[in-house]
Amino acid sequence: MNRRPGQRNLVAAVGARALGGIAYLGGMALMLAQAGRWLLRGIANPKLRLRRGPLALQMVRVGVRSVGIVSLVQVFIGVILALQMARPLEPWGQVDKIANIIGVAGFRMLGPIITAVVLSGFAGASIAAELGTMVVAEEIEALEAQALSPVRFLVVPRVLATFLMMMLLTIIADWMIALGGYLTSLAVLKPQVYIGYWERMRDQLRVRDFVSGLIMAGVFGLLVSLIGCYEGLRVRGGAEGVGRATTMTVVYSIVGIIVAACIFTVIFYVYRF
Amino acid sequence: MPENVTDHAAPQPVIRVLDVVKRFGGLAVLDGVSLEVYPGETMVIMGGSGCGKSTLLRLMIGSLFPDEGHVQMFGRNLDELDDAGLDALRLRFGILFQSGALFNSMSLGENVALPLAEHTDLDRETIEIMVKIKLEQVGLREAAERMPAQLSGGMKKRAGLARAIALDPEILFYDEPSAGLDPVTSAEIDQLIMDMAGKLGVTSVVVTHEMDSAFRIADRMAMLDAGRIIKVGRRSEFEALRDCPLTGDEETDLVRQFLRGDSEGPITARRLSTGYERDILGGAGF
Ligand SMILES: Nc1ncnc2c1ncn2[C@@H]1O[C@H](COP(=O)(O)OP(=O)(O)OP(=O)(O)O)[C@@H](O)[C@H]1O
Numbered sequence: 348m349n350r351r352p353g354q355r356n357l358v359a360a361v362g363a364r365a366l367g368g369i370a371y372l373g374g375m376a377l378m379l380a381q382a383g384r385w386l387l388r389g390i391a392n393p394k395l396r397l398r399r400g401p402l403a404l405q406m407v408r409v410g411v412r413s414v415g416i417v418s419l420v421q422v423f424i425g426v427i428l429a430l431q432m433a434r435p436l437e438p439w440g441q442v443d444k445i446a447n448i449i450g451v452a453g454f455r456m457l458g459p460i461i462t463a464v465v466l467s468g469f470a471g472a473s474i475a476a477e478l479g480t481m482v483v484a485e486e487i488e489a490l491e492a493q494a495l496s497p498v499r500f501l502v503v504p505r506v507l508a509t510f511l512m513m514m515l516l517t518i519i520a521d522w523m524i525a526l527g528g529y530l531t532s533l534a535v536l537k538p539q540v541y542i543g544y545w546e547r548m549r550d551q552l553r554v555r556d557f558v559s560g561l562i563m564a565g566v567f568g569l570l571v572s573l574i575g576c577y578e579g580l581r582v583r584g585g586a587e588g589v590g591r592a593t594t595m596t597v598v599y600s601i602v603g604i605i606v607a608a609c610i611f612t613v614i615f616y617v618y619r620f
Numbered sequence: 621m622p623e624n625v626t627d628h629a630a631p632q633p634v635i636r637v638l639d640v641v642k643r644f645g646g647l648a649v650l651d652g653v654s655l656e657v658y659p660g661e662t663m664v665i666m667g668g669s670g671c672g673k674s675t676l677l678r679l680m681i682g683s684l685f686p687d688e689g690h691v692q693m694f695g696r697n698l699d700e701l702d703d704a705g706l707d708a709l710r711l712r713f714g715i716l717f718q719s720g721a722l723f724n725s726m727s728l729g730e731n732v733a734l735p736l737a738e739h740t741d742l743d744r745e746t747i748e749i750m751v752k753i754k755l756e757q758v759g760l761r762e763a764a765e766r767m768p769a770q771l772s773g774g775m776k777k778r779a780g781l782a783r784a785i786a787l788d789p790e791i792l793f794y795d796e797p798s799a800g801l802d803p804v805t806s807a808e809i810d811q812l813i814m815d816m817a818g819k820l821g822v823t824s825v826v827v828t829h830e831m832d833s834a835f836r837i838a839d840r841m842a843m844l845d846a847g848r849i850i851k852v853g854r855r856s857e858f859e860a861l862r863d864c865p866l867t868g869d870e871e872t873d874l875v876r877q878f879l880r881g882d883s884e885g886p887i888t889a890r891r892l893s894t895g896y897e898r899d900i901l902g903g904a905g906f
Pocket residue numbers: 644645649667668669670671672673674675676
């Protein structure tokens with residue numbers, strides 16, 4: 348072996364990073380499994396049933412607070428799509444296809460993905476901050492010392508709420524993109540864009556366009572909330588740790604969302620879904 | 621009780637810490653700690669800030685596990701128990717955390733009601749009555765509706781105690797129960813600790829560095845220093861040690877300095893000799 352020490356350190360560092368990454372994913376998978384187990388146990392045993400109160404509270408927290416921003420952002424996405432498509436389609440006399448394009452792009456991808464990015468802040472970062480603060484205040488230890496599972500009490504309602512609200516918000520988001528495109532064409536584009544806009548969109552869209560977007564939305568919701576819970580629960584060392592956890596939640600969430608979107612797009616493409 | 625320890629009918633300790641080593645990042649915070657706590661007694665663990673008192677407590681309640689050695693509670697090794705076994709044990713002790721650790725999203729009453737609702741089959745009215753009783757025991761019955769953020773430090777500690785006794789535990793752990801409180805409130809907390817021990821007969825393990833409070837509540841005391849227990853004994857032994865003249869033995873004088881709160885002695889001498897000159901003189905030393 349004639350590697351220089353610097354190279355060895357690099358190999359070791361890359362190896363350590365990779366192991367750390369695998370451990371991180373493993374930890375999250377374990378948490379998801381535990382959450383799933385508690386959910387199932389709750390169905391079997393009424394005493395362990397997930398209470399409606401905490402779930403509703405989390406749904407309001409995640410959903411109601413973010414619905415305005417999600418809608419606003421998605422309308423703008425519709426505006427951008429309509430305007431950007433108008434010029435390249437004009438020479439081909441195909442501006443009427445703007446409705447078809449917005450439909451597919453919005454329902455399949457931009458609806459879920461932009462909503463998930465917004466929720467990585469509204470849900471993910473706020474979950475991480477909240478749970479991290481609870482760690483610092485010894486509240487998590489207090490739960491465990493009372494033989495109460497933090498996964499059951501804290502993770503399950505947050506993950507479930509984010510999962511459900513993510514899908515609900517995505518449905519709203521899809522229509523907001525479409526609406527943004529329609530309003531833009533009404534305001535600045537030619538009549539052949541907005542006349543018959545909704546009919547063309549309806550004819551273009553298949554059920555699978557809508558469903559594939561919803562599947563992705565659900566996956567994004569799980570990702571964002573799991574990362575938030577995981578980062579929050581592993582906070583160490585005071586307020587500084589909480590700040591770091593919120594930042595990393597947003598960073599990892601966005602990376603996770605894009606990677607997952609890519610993987611799903613490949614799968615849907617291959618299976619022509 | 622410690623008086624009976626030598627009797628033929630010596631009771632089994634409820635907690636036994638055996639040669640425990642606990643490291644954080646390679647650094648041994650606890651380095652061979654052994655300690656026994658007997659039924660019904662109040663054991664006070666003392667030691668300087670950051671010497672590992674809370675860590676020792678966390679090992680005793682099974683929220684951390686030792687790198688070496690064992691911790692036994694009710695004769696069972698904590699590290700051999702599975703989650704269910706550990707949970708069953710957790711119902712038999714209560715803990716008051718350093719910061720109170722109330723659940724901030726719940727009112728005081730709900731905090732106390734939570735373990736009752738989750739671990740018993742009592743109906744809601746009974747639980748409400750139990751909550752009132754527990755809160756009355758710590759003098760907070762009037763405050764049941766309040767949120768933790770609206771409570772003072774002393775009230776939080778008392779509320780934490782009410783929650784800790786919700787399931788009538790056999791052992792109570794306290795992490796710095798009187799730290800950061802005024803002398804009167806601190807004395808009130810001490811009185812509560814003694815009440816719990818006296819009226820309910822619980823075994824108590826109290827971590828503190830408030831000497832007044834330690835001498836008020838302890839049956840036995842243990843002094844933790846540099847990762848080891850350097851002295852265990854009855855309160856009277858520690859009182860004698862506090863009031864005696866310097867002995868010349870380093871460890872004994874160290875305990876004596878801590879008990880008296882003197883500004884000169886082995887603790888300060890050690891602080892001065894560890895690396896201070898080296899720091900100042902850039903590693904040259906003398
Ligand atoms: N989870 C942890 N990871 C790394 N180091 C830790 C951890 N918990 C405690 N320590 C370190 O162990 C040492 C002892 O901590 P511990 O909280 O037990 O002290 P303490 O005696 O309770 O102090 P205090 O009187 O301030 O409460 C400290 O130096 C602390 O930094």
